[in-house]
Amino acid sequence: MEILGIDIGGSGIKGALVNTDTGTLTTDRFRVDTPPEATPQAVALVTKQIARHFDWQGILGCTIPARVEHGVVHTAANIHNDWIETRVDDLVSSATGCPTHCLNDADAAGVASIAFGAGRSRMGVVFFVTVGTGIGSALFTDQHLVPNTELGHLPLHGDAAENWASNRIRKEENLSWEEWAGRFQEYLDLVEFLFAPDTIIVGGGVSRPEKVALYRHCLQTQAELVIAELENEAGIIGAALSARQQLVS
Incomplete structure (x- = not known):
């Protein structure tokens, strides 16, 4: 099953389509610089840009460098303070038009490692x-x-x-x-x-x-x-895998 994975980082936001059966990218990564003021709205616009780049309307998985519980961001140690209490699943879904599941960035990389990497x-x-x-x-x-x-x-x-x-x-x-x-x-x-x-x-x-x-x-x-x-692809792969686990029955 193919799912769009997006990895939000401090300097760049990267996305690619992922074959979640094999844990491999089926497209080249597409990267956009992280906005200088990385507010929720600014980052959501970048996720929209990435989804449009791939002409994607299916399920989307996305990483966030924060604690995410039930689709809500609860910390902002390494991101803009406006993220706190943001309903990030709804935000990205509204921007992209895609069913979306978001999770902590390190959790996503770990999920990829457990499924297809050293773990x-x-x-x-x-x-x-x-x-x-x-x-x-x-x-x-x-x-x-x-x-x-x-x-x-x-x-x-x-x-x-x-x-x-x-x-x-x-x-x-x-x-x-x-x-x-x-x-x-x-x-x-x-x-x-x-x-x-x-x-x-x-x-x-x-x-x-x-x-x-x-x-x-x-x-x-x-x-x-x-x-x-898996190096730089882990976040993208893990985001897609987690979205499949959460959104596909």
Whole structure:
């Protein structure tokens, strides 16, 4: 089944049609810059532009960098404050004319990983972490998502963990990969203490092979640690998969 997936990011909003049976893109990705004032209305217009680009009128899945419960946004740590209490499913559906399901961006990437990436067939507790501008998380028990964990906001050194161990911080503080890995290790230690995962999957910008080679040897975890496989397509694929799960009976 083909579904349009849209991934809303801080710098760009990307979309593509997804074969949800195989977890593959059936079109090239189409990208539009995120509006400077990324209000709900401005972002909704971009989703409309993407749907029109693909001449799409079917089911649509969309990621949001926030906590989303029953189609309503409840946090705005990394997006415009106007998003709080926005009925995002209704907003995007109204803009595009498509039946829409929205979910947290890291949850979407995790869903894709569990279905078609490094997490496929892995049972028990699986912790998916995406590391880039911030730290996103998705937690699964026996392949079932526990939504909206947002564990990048766990307290670490008196601040949110993503303000200590994200890739953005590595760049801003000019940390070596080994120095950053020491910070990321502290974060993983905290996650293991709290959730005792069986598997940890590392995604986001730091999951590119040339970067993994610079820090992987510094990390030691009780859980099996593996690197995500889907890279930049994970959010789009996961958005489409989640929309199918929620909107197709």
